[in-house]
Amino acid sequence: SVIDQASVQQGLRNLLERHLLSSNADPSDASLKRFVMSDGVREFSRARAAADADGPRVEAAHAQHFNALALRASECLHKGQLAQARSVFVAATAEIDIALRWMREYGDVEVYLDRCWQHGKVQWLFGATRASIELLRDAVAIPVQSNAARLHSARCNCILSAAVENYGDLRAAMGPALRARQLARGVDDGVLDCRVACRLARLW
Numbered sequence: 001s002v003i004d005q006a007s008v009q010q011g012l013r014n015l016l017e018r019h020l021l022s023s024n025a026d027p028s029d030a031s032l033k034r035f036v037m038s039d040g041v042r043e044f045s046r047a048r049a050a051a052d053a054d055g056p057r058v059e060a061a062h063a064q065h066f067n068a069l070a071l072r073a074s075e076c077l078h079k080g081q082l083a084q085a086r087s088v089f090v091a092a093t094a095e096i097d098i099a100l101r102w103m104r105e106y107g108d109v110e111v112y113l114d115r116c117w118q119h120g121k122v123q124w125l126f127g128a129t130r131a132s133i134e135l136l137r138d139a140v141a142i143p144v145q146s147n148a149a150r151l152h153s154a155r156c157n158c159i160l161s162a163a164v165e166n167y168g169d170l171r172a173a174m175g176p177a178l179r180a181r182q183l184a185r186g187v188d189d190g191v192l193d194c195r196v197a198c199r200l201a202r203l204w
Helices: 005-017 039-051 055-078 082-106 109-125 129-140 147-165 170-184 190-203
Strands: 021-023 035-037
Touching: 005 021, 055 082, 055 109, 082 109, 082 129, 109 129, 109 147, 129 147, 129 170, 147 170, 147 190, 170 190
Parallel strands: none
Antiparallel strands: 021 035
């Protein structure tokens, strides 16, 4: 069926006027313009979606979209595009957290761990240290088998170590760093090996 854009926009305006939605549009990036539901509307919608036959498909699409944004923010950081990375982080971090929780329960372990270390890195670098620690502690608790999963879990541990160190607890930061070294052995990733070695040397 064809979507009536005018009707959708009018509906959004009506919800905004009733304070059932709020807009957190980022003027620096039109692609991030979006609307946020109030907590009451969000819980009602989530309950309706759970009862709907299409609920799992909708949740999967939601997770795929926002995990793509997590990857985008990480890639912007890697390229030195800090403003763009911050725009994605500010606009979508709450939804990314929801998407990651869905992936933990239903998604592929390797993809989940990959998104966790990338989003955890963004959280840590932009000052959401506690959120980063909580995310990464959940991630590193997952048993891993494949080399790809071991690699991503090692990265999660490495960033977790750095985030914990922010609180001045070098002893607590050592544990994840040592786990990262153990997981990285045999994975054959020179960059990760170097980062883990630097992290351990800093803590020692």
